[in-house]
Amino acid sequence: MPLDTPTAETIFGQAIALDSPAERSRFLDRACAADPELRRQIEQLVADHFKAGDFLERPAILRTADPSVDSETLGTLIGPYKLLQQIGEGGMGTVFMAEQTHPVQRRVALKVIKAGMDSKQVIARFEAERQALAMMDHVNIARVLDAGATESGRPYFVMELVHGIPITKYCDDNHLTPHERLELFVPVCHAIQHAHQKGIIHRDIKPSNVMITLYDGKPVPKVIDFGVAKATEQKLTDRTLFTQYGTMVGTLEYMSPEQAEISALGVDTRSDIYSLGVLLYELLTGTTPLTRERLREAAFGEILHIIKEEEPQKPSTRLSDSGAARHGSRSLPSARPSR
């Protein structure tokens, strides 16, 4: 086998070091003058070398399992809902755009919760709150329509479909001034107050649950996932930190001190207010009061301590702190007061 000879590799190595195809061709003419078959093989290899791009250049990756369905099972029915497209993915589950066929035809968002939760309990807790959830009627709240369990036993929630992006991203992408950010934030507060008056606590307010969607070209915030946190009873325990590490680090920054108690008995409407405060802080400074990096570095016990005890910098201090600019791309100049 001609390609086996060391010369083949040497010729190949020299050929790919040459810059232009013409040079390479001339070089191969000379190097393989006596052996047209060798020339053909090496030429092919050289061509493949340049076509290969970053083929195999990044090491193999192991991917975590999809919580619910494979992308190839799009189109399947979950209850009366036909999965159309995956639109989001988080620590807790996967969100799909789905088509409801019965009793009315409409598009909805369907969130399938990750494996490992007792769906009977989740659905029972959802049912308990269902009446209250149905009483909510606010333009800035995405309606929660239904809940159930998939064939494989995973709980799912059906919500009003919101085409939007997280509020923080929207503000940064559009370089909103602090004043414009506040104007977007006010209706979010109204939405939460509305829910509180109906006796519903959100428990998981964070940018990805406050989406901005455009109505007639005007940005309108929509709070999503009402009822989900309660039903799935996200408690901060060693277990959840361990099994749902992704979720916990994603949410910890918005967690109120009373939620950071292991027992989490003291959660009331004030927890949502606290999380709103964190969101506002982030909208104005580009970082959460307790930064992601800070919490990520800390051990579990330390995290609880930080959330409960640590006094964060005031937003104005955070902004004037020369270190502020280091905290990620979110603290864009656009996030700074322009006046």
Place this chain on the structure above:
Amino acid sequence: MSDVTRILSAIEQGDRSAAEQLLPLIYAELRALAAQRLAQEAPGQTLQATALVHEAHLRLVHEPNAANWDSRGHFFAAAAEAMRRILVDNARRKASTKRGGQFDRIELPDLAQRAEDDRIDLLALDDAFEKLQAIHPDKARLVKLRFFAGLTLEETADALGISRTTAQRNWAFARAWLYGQLHEA
């Protein structure tokens, strides 16, 4: 001294049979580690094979003299083979069951970051790899270390005891060869 450390030192003292004991130990550790780490991640997240292999090394090999590349080379060669088996087994299982959502489903990413449908078929890649192994065993070892264990080119050269230039050239050669097998069959 851990089992793995003991086997590694046996290999260094010339005990050929010791190498065979290495693979099952490392395979078991990597599998468990992969399952455990994947369970902690959010769905759809990815884990680098590199990270797992290095973590397994830290856990299994307690050698004071970590700069000893001879024994590290043996370790990573076995780890790369173990990782290849884990990935291929899972791809095979997935292909045969077409079942999604299993706990430790492991697959290849969209390696070339082109369109989604341009993903590499790991089983086809492995067939090509077996051919490479038959014709160019030295280059197959290199591919294993680079791709399945995620070693850098420098680390690979050290582990195989070859010069960086040779490693670089053989890597380019093997990559082009495998690419040709997969795309021009």
